[in-house]
Amino acid sequence: MANNEQGPNWIWYPGDYEIWLHQKASVRRQFRGYICPPSWRLDGAYTSIKFRRLFELTEPAELTLSVQGEFVLLLNDDMTPLRYERKPVTSVTLPAGKHTLAINVYNDREIPALYTTGAGCDSGEGWEVTALNGKWVPAAYWNFSDIEQPPASFPFAYEEYDPVNTEALDGGGIIVDFGRETFGYVEFGDVTGTGSIHLYYGESREEALAGELAETFESLSVDGNAASSWRTPVTRAFRYIQLKADEGVQWGNVKHHYEYVPMELRGSFRSSDQRLDDIWELSAHTLQLNMREFLYDGMKRDRWVWSGDANLGFLINNYAYFEQDVTKRTLVALRGKNPVEIHINTIMDYTFYWFLSCYDYYLYTGDLEFVRTHYANMLSLMEFCLKRCNEEGMMEGYPEDWVFIDWAPMERRGALAAEQLLLCRSMETIACFAAELGDTDNERKYSKMADGLRSRIFEAFWDEEQGGFIHGKLNGELQKDILKYPSVFGIRFDYLDEEQRESVKRNVLMNSSIQKIITPFMRFFELEALCEIGEEAHVLREISNYWGGMIDLGATSFWEEFDPSLPPELQYDMYGDKFRKSLCHAWGAAPIYLLGKYVLGVRPIEPGYRRYRVEPKLGELEQIEGKVPTPHGDITVYRDKDRIVVKTCGDGSGILVFTCEGIPQSKDGLLTQTPDGRYELLLEKPGAVYEVNLSN
């Protein structure tokens, strides 16, 4: 992680804070009172590590330090330790001259970590660390800059809320309503009596009322004689809580401590359609609730980190908060430690989404340092994939793998076209990073491998007759059914020529006889592909119907899944169980991405928005305006039928692309028309306002 502040920070072994935190977070899931650990290997931090730093002093100087764990300080590999007083913050005198200071730290509870200040040896840049595994790497750090606050937990922020409504229930007890989906602790004040308070959480009122059929519930033991205020031990997602107390137990007030990561909502979207604007705002709330230590799938149930789900969340975040620390933490946690023995989340496609997420992260931020730090882990994950390729260099699911793609029925065995497209894009990602890092051997190797695989995909799976990709190949037999998945990826990855795009649009994506995509997860990619082939207006209608439909049912955050055809009493069922559906799911925030990238029309063309493209499209709207965050400030876009106004960000150069019926005019730069009838305006000045008049 990058250092956001000057001065010393707590330091640790790279990745270990994320991996340690990921384990802690992954085992918090409960289902009706029982633990529910994830079905993949959980890794931990190294417990015994060694920090070192070269220093040179003209005279002896005092080093102040604190350590999370047991430790010993050694100078120049001399076995005799430097002496220090045993207290939480202590100090040693470093001798004059050029020396190496080494500090062994052991901790099997939290991550071993170190903070030093003084003697020109502030912890941060310049420190190296080893897990005693034969290599030294630069020590990692983040925003832990207070010597008194070691990285023993995640630094959340809190706000206190009262219920907006409280209602007595017929059978006894009450139900409290906090007004909208939220997350955190519950606290009871002025408690009297001894016994338990029983809490049944509900993302919906129905769930809270269902008692032990609710996904989460708990009993809080209180003793009014010992303390007047009692807080639940575990954070939960809810809007409503049904509360029942043992006889004799009473409380004066009940409060909610909202736990969150503070982040600025940099992106925005306003239009002539209020419903769309509401959808954008609710999407932002939904996403923020899920962006915490990591980017979670949903807040009520798993709170696990799923690589595919996170891929969507990252993309959405790039058009809303542009909060990249959570992205980095999530990518590191998902990769875990070596050896790679199974696919990420056990899902073959989710391994590939991890590569795609790394590419997206680099494209949107330009952060090559992150790529450099984790490049070895990218290569070894790819090597794991290569070992699993069949004789044609394609990947089939192993018996222990989950081949997901979508919930819709399909043959999941054999070499699926969609999976090979994801693999091919993953190889291209490695080739791209290899090029950026000057690793020419791997650049050549993976470019060649990706080119070869792409050719073989088209040879094997492109069906000229049906006008699209067939599903796959099983035991040497082609699976000739046409499903939407490979076409969606073919368009997303820009693998199709103009003719193939048209064919896919007509025969597959806009063909109502083709089996529907079921997950909102895969729908996201489908909607994106539709935008890529010019169907923005269709997508805007979809957003209005699907997401607007949830608002119509009273949603205060967007759901894991929504079927408008279901009666209200079945809306919260999922996976064959009442109330298992998550009503606050990260991928529910998809409209932000679609509106930002395809309506405001902003996207990076080169890593970190060094070059970018702005192609605002009204669809059937009268007017749109909004902001898209970049590493160099925001890009502001306005468009109505008469004007386009773009304020560029603080660095990089862009290109404004549009079509219009009249002859546009701009006084701000060179307006050119391309052979296909589009207009282009170069956006070369940082932080400048460009205006185009469309109706002159």
Place this chain on the structure above:
Amino acid sequence: MANNEQGPNWIWYPGDYEIWLHQKASVRRQFRGYICPPSWRLDGAYTSIKFRRLFELTEPAELTLSVQGEFVLLLNDDMTPLRYERKPVTSVTLPAGKHTLAINVYNDREIPALYTTGAGCDSGEGWEVTALNGKWVPAAYWNFSDIEQPPASFPFAYEEYDPVNTEALDGGGIIVDFGRETFGYVEFGDVTGTGSIHLYYGESREEALAGELAETFESLSVDGNAASSWRTPVTRAFRYIQLKADEGVQWGNVKHHYEYVPMELRGSFRSSDQRLDDIWELSAHTLQLNMREFLYDGMKRDRWVWSGDANLGFLINNYAYFEQDVTKRTLVALRGKNPVEIHINTIMDYTFYWFLSCYDYYLYTGDLEFVRTHYANMLSLMEFCLKRCNEEGMMEGYPEDWVFIDWAPMERRGALAAEQLLLCRSMETIACFAAELGDTDNERKYSKMADGLRSRIFEAFWDEEQGGFIHGKLNGELQKDILKYPSVFGIRFDYLDEEQRESVKRNVLMNSSIQKIITPFMRFFELEALCEIGEEAHVLREISNYWGGMIDLGATSFWEEFDPSLPPELQYDMYGDKFRKSLCHAWGAAPIYLLGKYVLGVRPIEPGYRRYRVEPKLGELEQIEGKVPTPHGDITVYRDKDRIVVKTCGDGSGILVFTCEGIPQSKDGLLTQTPDGRYELLLEKPGAVYEVNLSN
């Protein structure tokens, strides 16, 4: 680990108890009050695992269980947990029919572990476990058969001892003497007053008197008002302790709690030389003190597990306690988890000793099950080695490697002959195990590789002119100096023909102009090689002088190193520091192995003593007798100038080999003379006494 008892046992992920315990044990080392973690990666147990078992019941039945960790029970992959009461020992009703019971366990402090009994589902055989890493393996268990005693620590035994002597010191304080080297806690009874008791431990009286120059010391805070009895928190090795108390602090008595693993001393050795007998007994005491959770190097300082040191300890143990559980735990702990990133203990030769130890373990016990369980880890460790081979298929130390061999000065860079011999033997070990397990591909691969390497070793390093192996090859240049190491291994591994053996004996091993071996570690192998070439009498004199010399200086256990030429006041110095020398070092017990294998003359020829050889040699002694343990009971050997008497063990067949001046006679079997003048007697009856009369 094997189950030594019928009935249910606590079960866990294979290797995790050993690896978890190894981490805990490895960080206990302290040096003058500071921690001293090992310089290699420490691995931990998996924290989240899943057990499963298929069961079939004709009617519902009750399963009683206890879990070390948090857990959830699931039936047939249904997400809804089986219900149970939350108490340490609980129960669930299993339904009739054929089902799979799965239990997820999470524990990040101790190892996740499970105990079940009833419903035909006792924990032990039949249970599988996964670390959610794509594979299921049989669950492991050992002697934890009590549902109330989970594997949260190591089950040591304790005995209480009073000091044999207490002496007041001039400067205040006292020194207590426990009579001989021991290990454990110290307890103060009838304590009055509040403050600290300061303990300075000494394996020698001099060390205890040296105060803070002693390797280990500590201050124990006591409060006579809170409790009358106070115990030290950490186990230590010592014979003497200097005790000082803060003013006002007093105690009525001081006791020692000796902590140990109970084991039967099955081997024995008596002879006409009392000094040799004493050496054997003190060796046994030395070894037992070091055989605990693992086979440690020495008790005072490191208490780390060193693969080379352990290789010797295992061999010695095979002639004394034949306690194989400690051997297995040690081998598993040393190998650790994947990925292999560095050599075992960071030492290249120590990786090879690990393979050699596995071979020795199998040769002495015949335990193929252990080999099968850890075979994958053997292969992956060997693959790590192969990746590090140079173009000639030889291994050179990497910059981060420690190339040890011996403390004597030598060139450690490049391809050393001694290291290649160890590598070759390691490959042969893999080939042997592959053959035993029916893995013909790897048998062929590694046999061929070992044959090729052995040829190249002789081509590159055998120097006909000098009559021995040269040292090595560095940057293409031969290093032509002759050191003893490759010759020692060449003899130990039986790689030399008769002519080469004779040449090596004359030109290298018995040549006083060749640089001396320094470590007692490597001296062990040298003495073994000398025995192999018929120099038993010479070796017996060495034992009497070197080990007897320590007894003459008052040793109550054998030391890490001994130089008779040093004055007494320097005898405890080592590594450039006062009192760093360990006075209770496992390899100090070497005489047991040499006396058992080359004087009593007993060794297995086929794994697990299915066939064995007995070749008793008197050297210059009048009489020898003793016992050697095997998996099938003990072999008893007696020899004097007139008679050889052998009692065979309960299974397997042996061969008695000897030379004598007269014409021997035996009524017990077929006595034959070989062309080289030796006599052989087949020992075919189990548990029978064979007697040979030598002087008829």
